[in-house]
Amino acid sequence: MPSRLSPRSAQPLPTAAAADSSTSSLTSDFSVRLIAWQRKHGRHDLPWQNTRDPYRIWLSEIMLQQTQVSTVIPYYAKFLARFPDVATLAVAPVDDVMALWAGLGYYTRARNLHRCAQAVVEQHGGAFPASVAELAELPGIGRSTAAAIASFAFGARATILDGNVKRVLARVFGVEGFPGEKKVENAMWTLAESLLPSNASDDDVGAYTQGLMDLGATLCVRGKPDCLRCPFAADCVANVTGRQRELPAARPKKAVPTRRTWMLVLRDGNAVMLEKRPPSGIWGGLWSLPEAADEASLAARAREFGGDGGGVPQLSPLAPLTHVFTHFKLDIEPRLAELDRGVGALAALGDADTAWVALSDLDSFGVPAPVRKLLDSLQGSLI
DNA sequence: AAGTCGGGGCA
């Protein structure tokens, strides 16, 4: 099994007995083969490629954390149109950032995005720092994202270690154990560092980082890896031993609890009342429907919002919905309460954390995806 | 080390 990329036709093929030496030479030219593969077969036309602008690279990397490329693309376009540079983002109201982020999930990313932009302006004169260490000091940028930005934007020799890379390393080098476990992850960081190209130009470094991502995203996928097209097929432990399905080891199973919540759809004509959630926790900083832990409590809240002598709004059930998070399942019991008063009369009830919002104006508020879905179906049922 | 944080893609 040839382990060198360059001319090998004159070389006799190593025998199986020489497998140990081929492993070490794989380590030595892993980067050469990966870079060559990326240039020929990797992705080159993603919206955040073909630029050295650290702002654009940073924005894409934050959005891509735990989020797939196809999901990110429309959000990335919206953000760039609204916030073309870091200074524009830094001076924007955080609520505008949240509104554009709504639906992407992991909303702490949006808050940190805004905080990071302000830090870049205030602490770095509006220019992203070029070192991994300085980048990793910024909000929302950890070791892997710092390496991605530094290598793409500044040609730094630093390795990423994301889900793609963990899968590639586990398979090619036969790394056992769940990569989420600290010990395994540390070993992978060490391995990844050892594989970095030694004498590489800035473009090579970028191609290398992109190659790690591309290999994991296009060939070495979770379900059915396309080993026939893989440049490491002959050396890959998983491929050679038929263990693609076992590597990397799966996360240990754990029962996810179910929570239940009641949500109040307080409607006055075409408007509903939204409540701003606390900055941390589930859907932190987003606008959502008023909630209660049971129906009686929700009814009490409805009376509260109904005002004095305004009559007790009757609660009527809407179709329940279930929303699945990473670590628990949420059953939502929506209850509709109709008010028969003008919005103007109700405006006085609003404070900084409540707002009457027209169903047609939800776009300008950051609303969690399932709540948005609920309200959209409500709008569809209006006369 | 374990828990917290969404939403969507896909088998």
Add this chain to the structure above:
DNA sequence: TGCCCAGACTT
């Protein structure tokens, strides 16, 4: 339905 994804951060 279950699992995972261009992870970071808190406890």
